[in-house]
Amino acid sequence: DTEVTQTPKHLVMGMTNKKSLKCEQHMGHRAMYWYKQKAKKPPELMFVYSYEKLSINESVPSRFSPECPNSSLLNLHLHALQPEDSALYLCASSQDPGQGTNIQYFGAGTRLSVL
Amino acid sequence: GQQLNQSPQSMFIQEGEDVSMNCTSSSIFNTWLWYKQDPGEGPVLLIALYKAGELTSNGRLTAQFGITRKDSFLNISASIPSDVGIYFCAGQLYGNQFYFGTGTSLTVIP
Numbered sequence: 001d002t003e004v005t006q007t008p009k010h011l012v013m014g015m016t017n018k019k020s021l022k023c024e025q026h027m028g029h030r031a032m033y034w035y036k037q038k039a040k041k042p043p044e045l046m047f048v049y050s051y052e053k054l055s056i057n058e059s060v061p062s063r064f065s066p067e068c069p070n071s072s073l074l075n076l077h078l079h080a081l082q083p084e085d086s087a088l089y090l091c092a093s094s095q096d097p098g099q100g101t102n103i104q105y106f107g108a109g110t111r112l113s114v115l
Numbered sequence: 116g117q118q119l120n121q122s123p124q125s126m127f128i129q130e131g132e133d134v135s136m137n138c139t140s141s142s143i144f145n146t147w148l149w150y151k152q153d154p155g156e157g158p159v160l161l162i163a164l165y166k167a168g169e170l171t172s173n174g175r176l177t178a179q180f181g182i183t184r185k186d187s188f189l190n191i192s193a194s195i196p197s198d199v200g201i202y203f204c205a206g207q208l209y210g211n212q213f214y215f216g217t218g219t220s221l222t223v224i225p
Contacts, residue, residue, distance in 0.1 A: 002160070031211040042118065042203055042215035043158070050211055090157050097211040101146045101165050104205065104213050106157035 002027065006091050006107035014115050015081060021110045023074040023091030031097040032074040033104070034066060035090040043090055049074060050097040081114045088112075121204055121216030128194055129224050136219040137188040138204035144214075146207035147180050147187040153200045161202075162189070194223050 004025045013019050023032065031050050035043035048056035049068040063085075065077040074091055091107040121138045128134060138147070146165055150158035162173050164180035164187060171178055177190045187206075191198055204216035 004157075006157075033211075040201065040218065040220065042218055045213075048211055055211070088155065088157075094211060094213075100209055102207050102211065102213075103146065103148060103160065103163050104207070105160060106150075109155070109157045111155060 002105050004091055004093055004105050004107035006089075006110050008110060009108065010111045010113075012113045012115065013078065013081065015083075017081075018077070018079045020078065021076040021089055021091075021112075023076075023107055024072055025093040025105070026072055027093065027095075027105070028071075029093035029095055029105075030071060031094045031102075032068060033092040033094075034064075034074070034076050035092065036085075037088045037090055037109070047076075055097070078112075081112075083114050086112055086114045119204060119206055119214055119216040121219055123219060124217065125220040125222070127222045127224065130194060130196060132194055134191040134194055134198070134221060135188060136202060136204075137186060138206075138216045139186040140206055140214070141185065142206070142208065142214075143184040144206035145184075145209055147178070148205040148207065148213075149176075149178050149187070149189045150203045150205065151200045152203060158203055191221075194221075196223050196225055199223050 034046040037043045047066040052068045067075040088109045094102045094104045119140045149161045152158045162178040169180040175192045202219045
């Protein structure tokens with residue numbers, strides 16, 4: 001099983017709303033990622049968690065707040081977003097972050113629209 | 116972050132034709148990955164390559180890990196309409212560092 005599950009599939013929110021994106025994997029992977037993707041562009045890395053600790057934050061605005069409650073779950077809390085934050089948000093996971101070779105598996109994404 | 120050079124940017128081909136795309140980098144990678152992405156969906160892993168010179172097939176897809184470890188290519192033989200989508204390469208440097216190519220958009224004309 002190489003499944004990464006993301007919910008919800010679609011989300012529409014106003015600029016004053018607070019919402020959360022959820023991601024779950026049961027592959028025993030110890031690294032989890034959030035990416036933002038605009039149409040026909042490659043995914044842009046936002047955050048990386050290794051062993052449930054935030055290891056990379058790619059200078060993401062504070063209106064995006066990640067959380068890793070345990071090794072299987074990853075959340076992205078959203079608050080006071082802007083219309084330009086509308087995008088496909090992808091979660092991914094990979095095996096032991098300390099390994100030399102690694103494979104990354106992606107979820108189906110959450111299509112976010114900010115009005 | 117680092118981005119890999121992927122070419123061509125787009126391709127329009129007739130059904131049944133073969134397709135070739137490649138990815139180059141100035142860095143050496145430990146792993147090369149090829150993904151396909153349909154509109155509104157997440158990237159799906161097609162092939163993973165682990166060693167320089169490695170040639171791996173998955174059905175009609177064949178990919179190679181360049182001997183210099185700085186490039187990789189993907190071939191699709193006898194294309195069919197469901198091959199339509201955007202193909203991304205990704206290089207894994209070490210640990211959890213992954214870098215993506217700019218993507219190749221494939222259109223198959225029936």
